[in-house]
Amino acid sequence: MAEEVPDRAPARSRTVRQKRSGQRQEAMREAAARLLIEHGPAAVTHRRVAAEAGVPAGSAAYYFPSIEELYAEAVRTAEGMRTTAAQAFAEDLTTRRRSSTTTARLLIEALYAPRLEPDVVTVRLEPMLDASRTPGLLEIMRGSWPSLVEVLRTVLRKCGYDAVADTDDVLLVRLLIDAALLHAEVQGSADAVEHAVRTVARLLDLASAAGPGTDPA
Numbered sequence: 001m002a003e004e005v006p007d008r009a010p011a012r013s014r015t016v017r018q019k020r021s022g023q024r025q026e027a028m029r030e031a032a033a034r035l036l037i038e039h040g041p042a043a044v045t046h047r048r049v050a051a052e053a054g055v056p057a058g059s060a061a062y063y064f065p066s067i068e069e070l071y072a073e074a075v076r077t078a079e080g081m082r083t084t085a086a087q088a089f090a091e092d093l094t095t096r097r098r099s100s101t102t103t104a105r106l107l108i109e110a111l112y113a114p115r116l117e118p119d120v121v122t123v124r125l126e127p128m129l130d131a132s133r134t135p136g137l138l139e140i141m142r143g144s145w146p147s148l149v150e151v152l153r154t155v156l157r158k159c160g161y162d163a164v165a166d167t168d169d170v171l172l173v174r175l176l177i178d179a180a181l182l183h184a185e186v187q188g189s190a191d192a193v194e195h196a197v198r199t200v201a202r203l204l205d206l207a208s209a210a211g212p213g214t215d216p217a
Contacts (some may be wrong), residue, residue: 018216025051025063032074033063033081037115041130044074045185068136075137080143085114090154095159100208104200108193110155111148121185125178149174164207169214176203 031052039066046060049070055058064070089110098106107125109116131137144215151176156165164170177196 016158021063024053024055024069025060027055027213028060028063029073029077030081034073036074036078036082036127037124041127042073043072046070049074052159072136072140075131076140079140083144083147083151086110086151089113090151090158093155093158095158100204101197103156103159103161103204104197106155106159107152107173107200108196109149111174111177116193118193121181125181138201142171161204161208164204169207173200173203 002095028049032044035048035052044067046067047057047063050057050060056097060070064073093106112120115124117123128141132141149170153165153170156162156173158172164173177200178198181192183199185194186194189195
């Protein structure tokens with residue numbers, strides 16, 4: 001009597017379903033992150049994420065039952081996209097001496113990669129600050145900080161500002177970018193990005209005038 005061969009079809013079918021499930025979840029994470037980066041938190045809904053990901057309408061709610069869980073995935077993935085894009089932006093820069101104004105603009109573009117638009121304060125910065133006040137999201141925001149600081153160091157070095165890049169002044173640059181953008185919004189500036197560029201450029205000028213290892217005070 002011939003030995004029966006086990007039917008492996010159910011196992012293969014299960015593997016295919018698991019692979020498809022994983023692909024759908026990843027597509028929705030990326031879709032949620034894109035919506036967050038391009039349109040802000042209000043765009044991260046189950047319906048819009050499913051449509052953006054090209055999956056059945058009920059998939060987002062099935063894999064991410066609560067809007068909080070969906071938003072957390074959006075923030076986590078968006079920060080990953082931001083860091084990756086910022087690193088690529090910095091690495092692609094050629095090394096040459098640049099003006100403080102040009103360097104300031106490049107620093108802001110790097111920090112807010114992959115998308116720096118006039119609405120950066122309302123669409124990107126304010127939601128990031130809100131996320132930093134949320135216990136479940138705070139660690140995500142903290143996690144990207146060291147990598148983004150290194151990106152700023154790279155941009156500064158490639159623009160000829162080694163004296164700033166190689167000291168804790170880079171942390172001041174990091175803080176000043178966000179502060180200048182917020183200040184511009186509060187003051188009703190017509191162009192928050194240009195306001196931030198001028199402010200950061202002034203800091204670079206002061207740091208360069210002081211010289212390495214010099215206390216400007």
